Amino acid sequence: MLECNYEDFVFNGFSKADGRPGKSSSHKNGYNGDFRYLRTDKSGKNVHLDKSDEKGDPCGWKGMDETRQNTFNDALYKFGWKDMLSWKYNKKLLNHSKHFKGHHHHLHVQNYKPNFTIKS
Amino acid sequence: MKKIIPLYILISLSSCIQKKVNNSYTNKNLAEINTIEKTVQDNQDFIDTLYVTAKDGLEIRNKPSIESSLLGVLPYGKKVHLINMDKEIIHEKKFVSIYEYIPNDNTYEHRVVYVDSEYLGQIEEIKLSKDLLCETYFYNTTDENNFEDECVDKSILKFNLVAENKVNQKTILSKIPDTTYITKVDGTLTIPLQKSNNNLIFKDVLKDNDNYREYKYYGYSEPLNKHLIYEAFYEGGEFFFVDKVNGKEKISFIGYPFISPNNEIIVTFNANPYENSGELEIFKITSKNKIEKLFSGNFKNWMPLDQDNILSIDNNNVIIKVLYSKVFWNKDGNLNSKNFQLLKLSWKLNLN
Numbered sequence: 001m002l003e004c005n006y007e008d009f010v011f012n013g014f015s016k017a018d019g020r021p022g023k024s025s026s027h028k029n030g031y032n033g034d035f036r037y038l039r040t041d042k043s044g045k046n047v048h049l050d051k052s053d054e055k056g057d058p059c060g061w062k063g064m065d066e067t068r069q070n071t072f073n074d075a076l077y078k079f080g081w082k083d084m085l086s087w088k089y090n091k092k093l094l095n096h097s098k099h100f101k102g103h104h105h106h107l108h109v110q111n112y113k114p115n116f117t118i119k120s
Numbered sequence: 121m122k123k124i125i126p127l128y129i130l131i132s133l134s135s136c137i138q139k140k141v142n143n144s145y146t147n148k149n150l151a152e153i154n155t156i157e158k159t160v161q162d163n164q165d166f167i168d169t170l171y172v173t174a175k176d177g178l179e180i181r182n183k184p185s186i187e188s189s190l191l192g193v194l195p196y197g198k199k200v201h202l203i204n205m206d207k208e209i210i211h212e213k214k215f216v217s218i219y220e221y222i223p224n225d226n227t228y229e230h231r232v233v234y235v236d237s238e239y240l241g242q243i244e245e246i247k248l249s250k251d252l253l254c255e256t257y258f259y260n261t262t263d264e265n266n267f268e269d270e271c272v273d274k275s276i277l278k279f280n281l282v283a284e285n286k287v288n289q290k291t292i293l294s295k296i297p298d299t300t301y302i303t304k305v306d307g308t309l310t311i312p313l314q315k316s317n318n319n320l321i322f323k324d325v326l327k328d329n330d331n332y333r334e335y336k337y338y339g340y341s342e343p344l345n346k347h348l349i350y351e352a353f354y355e356g357g358e359f360f361f362v363d364k365v366n367g368k369e370k371i372s373f374i375g376y377p378f379i380s381p382n383n384e385i386i387v388t389f390n391a392n393p394y395e396n397s398g399e400l401e402i403f404k405i406t407s408k409n410k411i412e413k414l415f416s417g418n419f420k421n422w423m424p425l426d427q428d429n430i431l432s433i434d435n436n437n438v439i440i441k442v443l444y445s446k447v448f449w450n451k452d453g454n455l456n457s458k459n460f461q462l463l464k465l466s467w468k469l470n471l472n
Contacts (some may be wrong), residue, residue: 010328012328012329012354013354029135032394034354034355036328037365046328055159059267082221085393086453088454093452093453093454097453098449098453098454099323099449099453099454102352102353102355102356103355105328106328106354106355108394110354110394113221113228113230114230115228115229115230116227117226117227117228117229118224118226118227119423
């Protein structure tokens with residue numbers, strides 16, 4: 001987030017939110033997270049990529065700041081989140097992301113593999 | 121001893137250098153590698169994306185030589201990113217440079233490593249084989265036995281891959297018919313109860329947090345006398361039945377519940393994108409229309425392509441489109457929908 005220097009992130013937690021029983025605890029390990037998509041008006045309000053409206057809450061993909069969102073995705077990827085679930089909008093997918101149902105209103109990041117060295 | 125160690129290292133280094141020269145691996149190339157390693161940290165300078173085709177996995181080497189140190193093994197179907205390197209070396213020795221996450225002692229990093237290009241191929245080459253179908257992360261049965269990292273016992277379930285032309289197209293799909301009298305107005309689903317003036321009400325909550333709920337009416341099952349509803353959560357969702365008479369009974373399913381023609385079995389599937397796994401649940405329907413879970417499992421190697429549509433179901437088998445879990449998505453992030461295979465699942469479950 002510091003890499004992008006944006007101020008309108010809306011972060012919805014690093015956990016799995018469906019609460020369904022029988023799921024792996026790996027969803028709640030603190031490494032998977034959810035973010036609202038970034039808007040051109042920088043309001044921090046909702047974006048639903050299955051809609052096209054430019055304004056409103058939620059707005060559609062026309063209201064998403066595609067450039068800033070892709071820059072943010074690049075930064076997440078660079079710092080170790082190698083897998084992202086998103087939504088195909090206007091025949092496009094955001095950088096590093098895969099299309100999956102239920103991700104029209106948020107970006108899910110997972111598969112955290114940062115570069116690091118353990119010093120003893 | 122202090123003198124022996126440096127001497128050994130020197131011998132090893134000279135040996136490595138000799139091998140590099142023999143492999144036409146010049147200092148110029150070494151400099152290129154160092155440059156690329158630095159560049160790749162900031163830019164994903166990939167020239168191609170391929171997949172591991174070696175069934176037993178593909179060895180990762182520190183340098184483009186079979187004699188170079190072994191860093192690990194990539195599993196079958198693993199997607200790899202090729203890095204732009206000297207083409208001459210690639211063709212001569214068959215090794216290609218890829219960018220991979222390498223845990224090594226105390227260091228965990230993405231770096232340029234080498235694999236034999238003979239065992240890399242296109243996504244279409246990656247297919248499920250029968251032996252991969254039964255492997256689970258866990259599964260549970262009715263007698264409350266829990267199994268982890270095991271194949272499902274063949275006495276319970278059998279898995280096969282079948283050709284599309286072998287599927288009995290006359291088998292009736294078990295879809296629960298929709299009704300016209302249940303409607304959703306302004307985010308509220310209202311379902312009238314039988315023998316009561318009360319209604320069941322499900323109201324959408326479209327807040328992007330754990331409280332997110334969105335409901336969709338799917339239909340009414342006459343044999344079960346139950347309504348089927350889908351409840352979407354912030355991530356994922358589930359189907360559930362509610363009794364048409366009292367509305368109190370709520371039985372949840374991971375995916376669309378397919379009912380066998382004899383009304384004794386319900387099968388549901390779910391593609392889990394967080395673990396890249398396939399989920400399966402099987403229920404029995406008792407004579408009093410009670411629904412009890414017989415089996416649940418999380419499968420390592422396959423994911424249902426479209427869990428809301430199966431090809432066929434009879435009283436002992438179901439056929440569904442699946443993909444090998446490592447190639448569920450294409451390299452561009454879209455579902456790999458053209459590369460599916462047909463999984464035939466047969467059950468021998470205790471229905472008593």
